[in-house]
Amino acid sequence: MLNLNKLFETIQKDIKNSKNIEELNEIRIKFLGKKGILTSYMKSLKNFSFEEKKKYSIIINQKKQDIINKINKKKQKLTVFFLEKRIKEETIDVSLPGRRTERGCLHPITYTIDYIKNFFSQLGFQSISSPEIEDEYHNFDALNIPKYHPARDNHDTFWFDENRLLRTQTSSMQIRIMKKEKPPMRFIFPGKVYRNDYDITHTPMFHQIEGLIVDKNINFSNLKWIIYKFLYNFFGEDVSIRFRPSYFPFTVPSAEVDIINVYGKPLEILGCGMVHPNVLNNMNINSNIYSACAFGIGVERITMLRYGIYDLRSFFENDIRFLNQFKYN
Structure with a gap:
């Protein structure tokens, strides 16, 4: 026990000379x-x-606590030293721009x-x-679509059974809303519709937005005003628009609306008309x-015209290069 002082000197010397945390732990x-x-x-x-026993136990415990304090102090000093060293070696220029998200x-x-929803919401x-x-x-x-109408056939409609089908038009929501609500009313019905038709300008699934106004003294002039208002807002006031007579079982009179493209050729974008009295009475x-x-707007058609998209399939190919073009709309 006479060598205690020499032992404590050795421990303190080892602590002082330790160069890292691992050496301290070994000590x-x-x-x-x-x-x-x-x-x-x-x-x-x-x-x-x-x-x-009493004398030496007091000395050993005091020295032991002193050694623990010295180890902790040295450990803290080494931690700060290596942190400062790392900061110097890994200098960060905070003036540089961050990574772009x-x-x-x-x-x-x-x-x-x-x-479209935002535009028509402003019209009530x-x-x-x-x-x-x-x-x-x-x-x-x-x-008001008769039993013999070709739209009911399998070549135009996807049937599940004799009564259930994938809707061919969002006009079906007109019926549901007119049964539920009382005039006056103004609604639009956006959604997907399905038709058994697939070629270069048609797909079996596409998007349509139906619009409906029911009120007193509604006439075709009101309908034309709304359509012109929307198309001028969507395409700009220099767009060429053409109404031409058409036939739909659920509207009378009926019309189709064309946009005249840059080649002077008309492209149908929507159908419209005054709701048939039979539909209202039903x-x-x-x-x-x-x-x-x-009125019923073909969403794909007007999107293609507005952005100069020539291939309808581009909407469904999930090509990120195509989608990135619309990042800042």
């Missing part, structure tokens, strides 16, 4: 661990007299639908979604008091 284990030198000294005190974008079809229209799986009554019967709306007009 701690060597002298203070369960099998360490100081621990073995404490165990050997059992062979001493009571007075010597890539911004996502809406699909052009989604953007066009949102644009409410936007309502509707079921894509319809029954024969809402999709055909209530819309919904218990007195056609002698109320009149209604409706």
Whole structure:
């Protein structure tokens, strides 16, 4: 036990000369661990007299606590040293611009639908979604489409069974809303529709937005004003628009609206007309008091015209290069 002072000097010297945290841990284990030198000294005190045991245990415990404090102090000093060294070696220029966060974008079809919904909301229209799986009554019967009409055939409509089908038009929501609401009313019905038709200008699934106004004294001039207002807003006031007579079982009179493209050729973009009195009467709306007009916009068509897209398939190919062009709309 006479060598305690020399031992403590050795420990302090080792702590002072340690160059990293690992060396400090080795010193701690060597002298203070369960099998360490100081621990073995404490165990050997059992062979001493009571007075010597008391004397040396106090000295050893005091020195032990002193060593622990010195180790912790040295550890803190080494931690700061290596942190400062790392900071110097890994200098960061905070004036440099950060990494650019890539911004996502809406699909052009989604953007066009949102644009249309926003435009018509400013005219007092409410936007309502509707079921894509319809029954024969809402999709055909209530819309004044006769049993013999070719639109009901398998070559034009996707049937699940004798009564259920994928809707061929969002006009079916007209029936549901007129049964539920009372005039006056203004609604648009955006959604997907399905027709058994696939070629260079048609796809079996496409998007349509139906518009409906039911009120007193609604006439074709009101309908034309709304359509002109929308098309001028969407394409610009220099766009060439043509109304031409057409036929739909659920409207009378009926018209189709064309946009004249840069080559002077017309391209149909929507159908419209005054809602047939039979349709109103089927919904218990007195056609002698109320009149209604409706229109159906082909979303893909007007999107292609607005952005100069020539291939309808581009909308469905999930090509990120195509979608990135609409990042800043």
